Amino acid sequence: MSLNIHYKEDFKNRHIATNAADTAAMLTTIGVDSVDQLIEETIPQQIRLKQPLNLPKAKSEADYLATLKQTASLNKVFKSYIGQGYYDTITPGVILRNVLENPGWYTQYTPYQAEIAQGRLQALLNFQTMVIDLTGMEIANASLLDEGTAAAEAMFMQYSLSKNKGAKKFFVSELLFAQTIDILNTRANPFGIELVIGNHQEIELNEEFFGAIIQYPAGNGEVFDYTSFAQAAHEKNVKVTVVADLLSLTLLTPPGEWGADVVVGTTQRFGVSIGFGGPHAAYFATKDAYKRSIPGRIIGVTIDSDNNYALRMALQTREQHIRRDKATSNICTAQALLAIMAGFYAVYHGPKGLKLIAERIHGLSVTLATSLEKIGYKVLTQSYFDTIQVELGDLKDAIHGVCIDNEINLNYKGTVVTIALDETTAVEDIRLLNRIFSKVKGIAADEAELQEENINTVIPAGLQRTSEYLTHPVFNSHHSEHEMLRYIKSLEAKDLSLTHSMIALGSCTMKLNATSEMIPITWPEFSKIHPFAPVDQVGGYYAVFNELDKWLSEITGFAAMSFQPNAGAQGEYAGLMVIRAYHQDRGDHHRNVALIPSSAHGTNPASAAMAGMKIVVVKSLENGNIDVEDLKAKAEQHKDDLSCLMVTYPSTHGVFEESIIEICETIHANGGQVYMDGANMNAQVGLTSPANIGADVCHLNLHKTFCIPHGGGGPGMGPIGVAKHLVKYLPGHAVVDINREKSIPAVSSAPWGSASILIISHAYIAMMGTDGLTNATKYAILNANYMKARLEQHYPVLYSGSKGRCAHEMILDCRSFKNFGIEVVDIAKRLMDYGFHAPTVSFPVAGTLMVEPTESEPKHELDRFCDALIAIKGEISDIESGTSDKTDNALKNAPHTAANVTGDEWSHQYSRQSAAFPLPYVAANKFWPSVGRVNDSYGDRSLVCACPPMESYMEDPVGI
Numbered sequence: 001m002s003l004n005i006h007y008k009e010d011f012k013n014r015h016i017a018t019n020a021a022d023t024a025a026m027l028t029t030i031g032v033d034s035v036d037q038l039i040e041e042t043i044p045q046q047i048r049l050k051q052p053l054n055l056p057k058a059k060s061e062a063d064y065l066a067t068l069k070q071t072a073s074l075n076k077v078f079k080s081y082i083g084q085g086y087y088d089t090i091t092p093g094v095i096l097r098n099v100l101e102n103p104g105w106y107t108q109y110t111p112y113q114a115e116i117a118q119g120r121l122q123a124l125l126n127f128q129t130m131v132i133d134l135t136g137m138e139i140a141n142a143s144l145l146d147e148g149t150a151a152a153e154a155m156f157m158q159y160s161l162s163k164n165k166g167a168k169k170f171f172v173s174e175l176l177f178a179q180t181i182d183i184l185n186t187r188a189n190p191f192g193i194e195l196v197i198g199n200h201q202e203i204e205l206n207e208e209f210f211g212a213i214i215q216y217p218a219g220n221g222e223v224f225d226y227t228s229f230a231q232a233a234h235e236k237n238v239k240v241t242v243v244a245d246l247l248s249l250t251l252l253t254p255p256g257e258w259g260a261d262v263v264v265g266t267t268q269r270f271g272v273s274i275g276f277g278g279p280h281a282a283y284f285a286t287k288d289a290y291k292r293s294i295p296g297r298i299i300g301v302t303i304d305s306d307n308n309y310a311l312r313m314a315l316q317t318r319e320q321h322i323r324r325d326k327a328t329s330n331i332c333t334a335q336a337l338l339a340i341m342a343g344f345y346a347v348y349h350g351p352k353g354l355k356l357i358a359e360r361i362h363g364l365s366v367t368l369a370t371s372l373e374k375i376g377y378k379v380l381t382q383s384y385f386d387t388i389q390v391e392l393g394d395l396k397d398a399i400h401g402v403c404i405d406n407e408i409n410l411n412y413k414g415t416v417v418t419i420a421l422d423e424t425t426a427v428e429d430i431r432l433l434n435r436i437f438s439k440v441k442g443i444a445a446d447e448a449e450l451q452e453e454n455i456n457t458v459i460p461a462g463l464q465r466t467s468e469y470l471t472h473p474v475f476n477s478h479h480s481e482h483e484m485l486r487y488i489k490s491l492e493a494k495d496l497s498l499t500h501s502m503i504a505l506g507s508c509t510m511k512l513n514a515t516s517e518m519i520p521i522t523w524p525e526f527s528k529i530h531p532f533a534p535v536d537q538v539g540g541y542y543a544v545f546n547e548l549d550k551w552l553s554e555i556t557g558f559a560a561m562s563f564q565p566n567a568g569a570q571g572e573y574a575g576l577m578v579i580r581a582y583h584q585d586r587g588d589h590h591r592n593v594a595l596i597p598s599s600a601h602g603t604n605p606a607s608a609a610m611a612g613m614k615i616v617v618v619k620s621l622e623n624g625n626i627d628v629e630d631l632k633a634k635a636e637q638h639k640d641d642l643s644c645l646m647v648t649y650p651s652t653h654g655v656f657e658e659s660i661i662e663i664c665e666t667i668h669a670n671g672g673q674v675y676m677d678g679a680n681m682n683a684q685v686g687l688t689s690p691a692n693i694g695a696d697v698c699h700l701n702l703h704k705t706f707c708i709p710h711g712g713g714g715p716g717m718g719p720i721g722v723a724k725h726l727v728k729y730l731p732g733h734a735v736v737d738i739n740r741e742k743s744i745p746a747v748s749s750a751p752w753g754s755a756s757i758l759i760i761s762h763a764y765i766a767m768m769g770t771d772g773l774t775n776a777t778k779y780a781i782l783n784a785n786y787m788k789a790r791l792e793q794h795y796p797v798l799y800s801g802s803k804g805r806c807a808h809e810m811i812l813d814c815r816s817f818k819n820f821g822i823e824v825v826d827i828a829k830r831l832m833d834y835g836f837h838a839p840t841v842s843f844p845v846a847g848t849l850m851v852e853p854t855e856s857e858p859k860h861e862l863d864r865f866c867d868a869l870i871a872i873k874g875e876i877s878d879i880e881s882g883t884s885d886k887t888d889n890a891l892k893n894a895p896h897t898a899a900n901v902t903g904d905e906w907s908h909q910y911s912r913q914s915a916a917f918p919l920p921y922v923a924a925n926k927f928w929p930s931v932g933r934v935n936d937s938y939g940d941r942s943l944v945c946a947c948p949p950m951e952s953y954m955e956d957p958v959g960i
């Protein structure tokens with residue numbers, strides 16, 4: 001027996017689930033001889049890559065983690081007092097392990113299918129309640145991408161709602177964090193909004209202003225009383241947005257009590273690691289009157305079909321997937337998982353615990369300031385929460401040097417240093433800082449004793465919070481670890497995730513999120529790094545970015561990437577702003593028309609609107625393809641002001657359109673640029689590429705194609721790749737030098753977006769290598785065509801390529817079932833009884849389901865899913881033939897809860913067995929929807945976006 005001592009486990013066999021025997025069977029079902037023949041018949045020859053990708057040899061999981069550990073050691077974990085919106089924090093172990101590191105939470109999808117998502121909906125409702133209570137506002141959403149973009153959304157909301165006719169001015173306090181001002185600048189520009197940056201105590205607001213933004217506590221740490229500012233603003237119809245530190249609001253009078261119209265900020269310091277800039281959740285709170293103008297997702301209370309308490313996403317008619325270019329924002333993927341963590345942090349600590357944490361931080365800040373003053377330093381901040389500024393004069397360099405020797409980062413600007421404390425700061429840390437500052441001044445250690453008793457707040461009496469917060473039982477019940485653990489688990493158990501079954505969501509690519517890819521994100525060398533840490537401390541991150549940039553550039557065929565956009569929609573916005581900068585740089589200021597096919601994802605028109613573009617819709621043909629004649633006509637009609645085309649490839653219909661090269665050429669010939677929406681990259685990697693088809697820019701949804709988990713609605717990353725002529729315009733940053741010649745200003749708060757999760761995609765590519773990635777694409781296409789072969793005998797499949805193949809996804813037409821009363825949602829809800837999450841409903845075609853299996857699902861699972869859909873088709877046929885009742889049937893009444901089928905009464909015309917266990921496999925692994933079908937309109941009619949009082953749903957479920 002010969003022994004192979006070089007054997008290494010091959011990760012691609014873990015990621016791609018289909019084995020050789022199954023492949024053969026699947027090919028037979030499809031009716032092709034080989035995978036390569038299928039690919040030939042699917043992807044037009046003229047757009048195929050001529051060469052395999054040039055990527056490093058694939059690493060095993062163990063080897064990858066060992067190598068990455070070395071890279072990680074190039075990051076220096078210093079004690080950070082840099083602040084500026086990023087604070088060290090302690091993630092409670094029970095939340096770290098059972099939420100962040102738990103696939104039961106992180107592999108969930110956005111809670112569109114509410115009946116199997118009540119756990120995360122509740123966790124997000126807790127988040128909203130926490131935000132509403134702490135800010136003193138009336139309504140909050142369930143997270144935005146970061147503080148800076150939340151501020152920009154607030155500015156834009158005020159602009160849209162302004163009563164000051166024609167007002168274009170927006171007052172911006174100069175004491176906002178620099179990155180926030182940068183993003184406001186980016187957003188203001190296309191609309192001709194003028195940012196008036198200045199001192200809030202000096203500015204005279206008038207009717208030329210539509211809004212104003214101030215920060216609380218301000219960027220220099222000072223806590224101002226803005227009451228009269230807000231009053232003066234309101235007298236002139238000027239709305240006031242406040243960027244507020246949520247933790248400080250446990251001690252400070254909340255903005256809602258002194259006149260804020262909108263309050264935004266980050267929730268990062270509620271137990272979510274800094275991670276070199278993200279991901280973390282931003283919040284957005286406002287008055288009830290503005291509820292229909294709020295950006296992003298809102299969770300609301302409603303009832304289910306049994307009149308029980310239930311939750312779902314509310315007021316969706318504001319959102320891009322419905323309103324398109326008229327939407328309140330382009331937000332799709334947000335930061336759900338991180339919002340959930342922040343909400344749990346508040347649940348675990350409760351109001352008392354949060355206050356103790358805040359008081360300690362504040363007390364330590366006072367202690368530090370007092371001691372520094374005692375040894376002769378000038379402290380510039382008078383009333384503060386956690387951040388002080390100290391004048392160092394000519395001692396600056398010496399202080400800086402000793403701090404670096406002690407592995408401490410402070411924030412230096414000129415001769416002033418800013419020191420921000422956080423939850424992890426302890427008395428010993430303050431003693432050390434005090435010793436350093438005394439030593440540099442030449443003061444003996446024994447004279448520099450800290451005063452550690454009788455510490456009093458420096459917050460003026462009028463700004464000390466007196467109102468209660470977090471009084472709801474949920475924030476006052478789960479303070480022991482056992483209770484918290486059980487609470488987290490009880491919510492998790494209500495939610496279907498990839499830990500249960502495949503989630504075949506077209507366009508969303510719910511593939512494997514491998515554990516080895518996830519492990520490094522919580523290593524302190526990655527999680528504890530501040531985004532503004534000195535460059536020489538972050539070599540590990542830079543090494544990961546450089547490699548990932550190189551690899552993704554190779555995969556897309558582009559010259560360079562920007563990692564700043566932290567979701568796909570943000571990538572679209574960033575890419576369009578880059579195109580805009582390119583045209584302007586060439587003197588083409590008037591080029592502002594974006595051609596967008598009617599079948600585009602809602603974020604496309606919404607992002608184009610944000611970039612100030614005029615949207616011209618291009619028609620689709622009967623067969624789903626872009627109407628090339630219409631495109632040509634419109635491109636020519638607008639040739640003088642054409643900015644770009646936004647196109648998804650393969651199309652949102654799941655087809656590789658053969659005319660794509662001609663389409664791109666037409667746009668270029670008329671002076672436009674081609675923006676490719678890269679959501680469908682999972683059908684391209686290794687076989688074709690955006691550059692190859694002729695695109696100039698594209699975003700990649702790393703949370704689709706490149707394995708970042710969906711987290712129940714975020715985080716994601718939407719980096720953009722660009723052709724050579726656009727590289728110099730890629731986004732810059734106000735604090736960190738990104739070194740591009742003609743950068744547009746920032747599109748995200750952090751220079752590399754949600755940097756820490758880039759490691760997941762880095763791991764995926766490193767462990768798959770060229771063969772693995774290319775095979776992933778092939779098997780994604782194989783799996784889709786196998787399902788198509790099985791399902792098209794039961795459901796008409798809309799659109800396929802010229803040889804009858806689909807790409808990596810397919811659309812099942814359910815519209816004809818309407819004739820006997822069955823809607824596509826009935827099928828979606830019925831799938832829950834079979835243990836499955838529905839495919840994408842009614843996108844891109846109303847009344848259809850779009851199915852995308854991905855390469856990570858084995859044949860066995862594809863078959864289970866097909867069996868479920870085929871069985872449902874049988875149930876529909878029974879309705880059609882009259883065997884089942886038209887209104888009282890298993891589809892209309894789906895989903896069925898355990899309470900439904902075990903109740904003493906059962907009045908339906910079908911059996912309990914067929915309701916809950918419709919196929920044999922279901923019984924072996926039953927997943928019970930926790931509520932019956934949710935009532936959307938009930939909840940929108942009487943909107944409740946915070947945890948209702950406990951008794952209201954215990955005693956009188958209907959009367960919420």
Ligand SMILES: *Cc1c(COP(=O)(O)O)cnc(C)c1O
Pocket residue numbers: 331332333507508567568569570601603604648652677679680701716718
């Ligand atoms: C998912 C998706 C987007 C939006 O990406 P987010 O990361 O959710 O912002 C855009 N276009 C298409 C086709 C998509 O599938």
